[in-house]
Amino acid sequence: MTDPAVEAERRRTFAIISHPDAGKTTLTEKFLLYGGAVQDAGQVKARGERRRVRSDWMDMEQQRGISITSTVLQFPYRDRVLNLLDTPGHRDFSEDTYRVLAAADAAIMVLDASSGIEPQTLKLFEVCRERRIPLLTFINKWDRPGKEALELTDEIEETLGLATMPITWPVGIAGDFRGLIDRRSGDYVRFSRTARGATEAGEEILDPAAAEEVDGDSYLAAVEQIELLEAVGSDFDQELFEMAEATPVFFGSALTNYGVRLLLDAVADLAPSPQPRPDIEGDPRPLESPFSGFAFKVQANMDPSHRDRIAFVRVCSGRFERGMVVTHARTGKPFGTKYAHSVFGQERDTLEEAFPGDVIGLVNATEVRVGDTLYLEPPVEYPGIPAFAPELFAIARPKDVGRFKQFRKGIAQLDEEGVVQVLRDRDLGDQEPMLAAVGQMQFEVASARLADEFGSPAEISMTRFSIARVTDEATMANLRGMSGVRVLERSDGTLLALFESVYWLQRIESDHPDWTLDQLVAEGMAG
Numbered sequence: 001m002t003d004p005a006v007e008a009e010r011r012r013t014f015a016i017i018s019h020p021d022a023g024k025t026t027l028t029e030k031f032l033l034y035g036g037a038v039q040d041a042g043q044v045k046a047r048g049e050r051r052r053v054r055s056d057w058m059d060m061e062q063q064r065g066i067s068i069t070s071t072v073l074q075f076p077y078r079d080r081v082l083n084l085l086d087t088p089g090h091r092d093f094s095e096d097t098y099r100v101l102a103a104a105d106a107a108i109m110v111l112d113a114s115s116g117i118e119p120q121t122l123k124l125f126e127v128c129r130e131r132r133i134p135l136l137t138f139i140n141k142w143d144r145p146g147k148e149a150l151e152l153t154d155e156i157e158e159t160l161g162l163a164t165m166p167i168t169w170p171v172g173i174a175g176d177f178r179g180l181i182d183r184r185s186g187d188y189v190r191f192s193r194t195a196r197g198a199t200e201a202g203e204e205i206l207d208p209a210a211a212e213e214v215d216g217d218s219y220l221a222a223v224e225q226i227e228l229l230e231a232v233g234s235d236f237d238q239e240l241f242e243m244a245e246a247t248p249v250f251f252g253s254a255l256t257n258y259g260v261r262l263l264l265d266a267v268a269d270l271a272p273s274p275q276p277r278p279d280i281e282g283d284p285r286p287l288e289s290p291f292s293g294f295a296f297k298v299q300a301n302m303d304p305s306h307r308d309r310i311a312f313v314r315v316c317s318g319r320f321e322r323g324m325v326v327t328h329a330r331t332g333k334p335f336g337t338k339y340a341h342s343v344f345g346q347e348r349d350t351l352e353e354a355f356p357g358d359v360i361g362l363v364n365a366t367e368v369r370v371g372d373t374l375y376l377e378p379p380v381e382y383p384g385i386p387a388f389a390p391e392l393f394a395i396a397r398p399k400d401v402g403r404f405k406q407f408r409k410g411i412a413q414l415d416e417e418g419v420v421q422v423l424r425d426r427d428l429g430d431q432e433p434m435l436a437a438v439g440q441m442q443f444e445v446a447s448a449r450l451a452d453e454f455g456s457p458a459e460i461s462m463t464r465f466s467i468a469r470v471t472d473e474a475t476m477a478n479l480r481g482m483s484g485v486r487v488l489e490r491s492d493g494t495l496l497a498l499f500e501s502v503y504w505l506q507r508i509e510s511d512h513p514d515w516t517l518d519q520l521v522a523e524g525m526a527g
């Protein structure tokens with residue numbers, strides 16, 4: 001039988017983070033092209049679009065030209081199996097992105113060479129830093145005029161406080177891209193164009209003498225810059241990379257495919273393979289132990305004609321085999337896995353087996369929630385995925401009170417899936433629940449689904465609350481009646497005090513230092 005530890009060693013499970021338009025989609029397509037998963041770059045998008053026409057549930061997706069649903073792409077590369085976890089590509093940050101990152105072992109941060117670090121890059125970077133996810137940096141769009149290479153590495157160091165270790169260095173300024181020097185070997189990789197990068201870029205490897213002959217001054221300028229880098233000690237260090245303290249940097253152009261292979265090689269060679277995951281006690285479960293995994297995302301209605309629900313589970317140990325009956329740790333109930341799928345883009349295929357690092361999609365896993373563990377004996381429970389600290393709060397009311405039952409059911413479902421967090425006033429119960437989110441988009445998804453799927457269109461009114469603190473019964477009693485504050489209960493029982501302004505909160509904190517007003521996890525990254 002296949003050894004899960006050996007299979008795990010071949011896996012690289014990673015995500016791409018970027019500000020919209022930096023080139024995440026293009027790079028993903030090119031990875032698939034280089035991985036041999038598609039013959040012609042552009043196929044992925046086309047396939048997605050065809051699918052989108054069929055999908056009514058995410059009309060929004062089409063209207064706004066964004067991708068709300070994230071998917072998992074698995075493809076072979078050399079002797080490795082790469083699992084690319086796609087994070088939602090919209091401008092708005094949402095809890096989904098955070099959850100997807102909880103399942104990744106590494107991430108590629110894509111920057112646009114002319115924009116450098118943008119707001120969304122910063123926010124996503126903070127999440128990676130908090131989770132200590134090793135980060136590779138790809139400076140994209142080098143085929144267009146942009147900033148200077150050294151300026152960009154300085155920007156990463158200063159803005160993110162992350163040391164840079166350039167592995168490739170561009171020959172030719174942004175806009176006049178000739179090739180890349182691989183600092184590890186000293187080779188000069190010179191590129192030749194293919195039409196819009198539909199096929200792999202032509203690459204010629206030159207030694208320094210030949211490089212100088214063909215690209216003269218541009219080559220020498222790059223060599224000079226590399227000498228500068230060497231003087232400041234920016235050589236690659238695997239340990240610093242794995243500790244998420246320094247990032248290897250790659251330059252390229254996803255559009256023309258320049259530098260894509262070198263980046264993909266780095267994912268295969270440098271990114272860590274799945275490691276034994278610590279359980280709630282902190283004990284790592286060996287990779288070769290029987291199957292275990294945790295759900296990092298639950299997605300309803302990917303296919304409107306089925307109205308179903310998929311739980312995405314990252315395998316942490318053992319071999320998963322379709323049809324095996326596993327235990328659902330939270331309920332202790334057996335769970336059949338006859339309907340296990342691999343989800344490639346928007347397409348599904350039945351999945352027969354999976355190993356640590358892989359993601360399986362379990363269809364109609366109605367009881368499985370984000371953070372839940374599934375296992376084969378011996379039992380294990382992995383730590384949950386902490387809820388992001390919400391910064392947007394809106395009250396939901398059914399437009400038609402006659403459909404309150406449907407409304408209530410819908411809210412409960414959205415809460416369970418983690419589309420939004422649901423807070424209730426103890427006195428009001430299910431009347432006027434408060435929806436809490438980190439991005440506006442989460443409300444739009446909630447609203448669309450309440451109307452289309454549960455048949456109860458809702459009015460969602462934004463409130464002025466902007467910050468939440470975890471509180472207790474005693475402090476709740478003290479806060480009662482104060483203006484600009486409300487205490488509500490989240491469905492996991494946590495009491496949250498909502499404040500309209502951070503100044504008001506600070507004032508209360510300084511007047512009453514003995515009150516319980518604790519920060520939520522991951523605070524300050526959203527917004």
Ligand code: G4P
Pocket residue numbers: 018019020021022023024025026027089140141142143144252253254255256
């Ligand atoms: P995203 O997923 O991060 O939002 O970015 P996406 O890949 O969709 O890329 C955004 C735009 O940037 C696209 O142009 C894409 O073609 C372009 N782009 C991506 N990589 C490069 C690159 O290396 N060089 C250059 N010059 N452009 C790049 P668009 O006009 O919005 O779309 P399209 O008509 O080209 O598809």
